[in-house]
Amino acid sequence: MAIADDGGLAGLTIRSLAKSLETKPMSLYHYVRNKDEILDGIVDAIFNEIELPVPGGEWKAELKRRATSARKVLRRHPWAIALMESRTTPGMANLRHHDAVLGTLRSAGFSLALAAHTYALLDAYVYGSALQEASLPFDGPESLAEVAGPMVEMFSAGDYPHLREFALQHVLQPGYDFADEFDFGLDLILDGLAAHLPHPVGGIEAAEA
């Protein structure tokens, strides 16, 4: 993971890994069947970095904490998103993770169906946000101007008028930070979910028998 963090996923090769472990490429194959197995392990290690919801906690706060944590992890390891798509055999940390989230939902009174909806929705949003941020050509509000400025200049007058307005009058204004978009969506989703619960605003606890 350290190698991928500073050389991208492409920088992680059997040879580079061996070098950083001060051994030779083929030595790794004693401990690992093939590179895919290493990648599977990395994905599970990523899941281990994400904070789990605490069993007894208030569902909205717990889900928010988990989502925020997941996003932070995926920001720290942007290459992980591409990895997660390609692997299909879930590891233990992955399963434990899903189990914990489902547990939080269920004990907050979510029906199985609503829990499924919730899980799909939240995860899609978190991964999608991470994907979005990872594929932006800039990194943070400072470099945004460097990249977007010249790009907007290139739009010959009439093309993309809305994009142009949007860039000049909103995105390139001081104070705008794309990273802030995440919380807006997350809150909107969580509030929307709350409305689907049997006890709309509900007492502090006591929802399940």
Add this chain to the structure above:
Amino acid sequence: MAIADDGGLAGLTIRSLAKSLETKPMSLYHYVRNKDEILDGIVDAIFNEIELPVPGGEWKAELKRRATSARKVLRRHPWAIALMESRTTPGMANLRHHDAVLGTLRSAGFSLALAAHTYALLDAYVYGSALQEASLPFDGPESLAEVAGPMVEMFSAGDYPHLREFALQHVLQPGYDFADEFDFGLDLILDGLAAHLPHPVGGIEAAEA
């Protein structure tokens, strides 16, 4: 794209592409600087397959149509998601696409800030959903049982109790189709956005001067 569709992204090599065009690898380099240029072109072609919102239409319906179309396209070309993450230079279709969506939002009365929120949220959801579906080890409700069944069996009694319940009593029940999850989230998001608009439910039109 045809090659990637039936051999995965890894199946698309300069050599395989040349063969399918009935020419030799190096001939391609007359028309294209390098493979990345081909991939950039493919990403833009993907954007071209996604339906644009119609300028005058009702915003919710238009956004829903666009989102549904995008998802369908990404389901047809699951390898495209990984591609889109890695490319950072947007093509014309990409820009045109963003411009059209922004146009729809603006003329429906969305402020620049709300349009930004909306765009980030919707796109994150659509891409995230596509990512999720692409990384599922099954494809469609039939094969779900084949994959999930044996997997659940492997959970030794006490592990992952919620996951177990969830799988056995919901996911593996007849009638469940993961693909249906998409619409739930999409509607929830769109409804949530509507609540943020100045004219909550609003007249049929006449929102912008």
Add this chain to the structure above:
DNA sequence: TAGCATTCTCGTACTTTGTACGATACCTTC
């Protein structure tokens, strides 16, 4: 302590990838 077996290391080499280089063939235009 000697002998043997298992575990671990790694040199060599093959395959698949992208693509640099430069020679050839073709096709227009005067």
Add this chain to the structure above:
DNA sequence: GAAGGTATCGTACAAAGTACGAGAATGCTA
């Protein structure tokens, strides 16, 4: 028909994963 651009492609190299099998290190039994 000569000139010069356009298009094709044979050869070759570097970097990747990894198969094969020889050797070294370690531990276990008699």
